[in-house]
Amino acid sequence: MKKKSLLTFGSVLAFVLFVSPGIADTGSDSTPEFFFTRLIYGNGAGPARTPKLDIRCEDLAAGEGGTRYGGGWATDFPASDCKFMWGVERLTGIRVFDKGPHVVSALDPELSKYPYLYIVEPSRMYLTDEEAKSIREYLLRGGFLHVDDFWGLRQRAIVEEELAKIFPDRPPVKLDLRHEVFKTFFEINQVMQIPNVNNGCNGGRTWEVADETDPMIFGISDDDGRLMVLITYNSDLGDAWEWMLYANRYMCVGMPALIVLVAIMIEKFLAAHVPASKPPSSAERQQ
Secondary structure (H helix, E strand, O other): OOEEEEEEHHHOOOOOOOOOOOOOOOOOOOOOOEOOEEEEOOEOOOOOOOOOOOOOHHHOOOOOOOEOOOOHHHOOOEHHHHHHHHHHHHHHOOOEOOOOOEEEEOOOOOHHHOOEEEEEOHHHOEOOHHHHHHHHHHHHOOOEEEEEOOOHHHHHHHHHHHHHHHOOOOOOEEOOOOOHHHOOOEEEEEOOOOOOHHHHHHOOOOOOOOOOOOOEEEEEEOOOOOEEEEEEEOOOHHHHHHOOOOOHHHHHHHHHHHHHHHHHHHHHHHHHOOOOOOOOOHHHHHO
């Protein structure tokens, strides 16, 4: 029996669960089953590179939020990542890589090891042709991308232009509540708008740009109809994780809904993921 949820899919986040020995050195005897992986992007000055970071989630101050590394790809970082992982572990019992936030660039040779990627504030992103090709191959081989936190028609147009570099023949499609993504594990019957922390705490408006205010969920699917890209437009899920105690109305929508995409990503990964060195055969593409 599926559980009912009052959450909106504006809070239904994407994550992927998989078990892959040797995926990273966690310093623990147990191999993690889930990685929250943040994709680093550039702003037009060439391809992004994976930085070396020395951050441990256990060192975060109680209730810490805010951005340590500026905006763009690092918005809500690292508190959002760490708290997201803690929430997954607490709600599901899944072994999570929670030693520190996990980041990767599109050209990182390790990219294919991590089937779930998260991009925040994508209107600041500029992909090179090489990066777009790498992400396209990653997604067609079973990876999953969640794009979050952009507002209004201008930012929407920028994001659509960048996504068109990845899939020029697959424009984002608005998902209505009949889509299976809203019926997996939880029954999602509303798309709630998740505001930034200031508006959420102070009772302000939940939207940010007046020319288009409704929250919407878009997706890009493969030839078999499986979601490769989930796009949460006019919502800020990252703030819901980063400040998970800030407003119970929004947090209670966000955290349980994560499990929905855990289930979806398990199915997608098991059905579609193959090693990067082995492109899908025609027979595999028919399955």
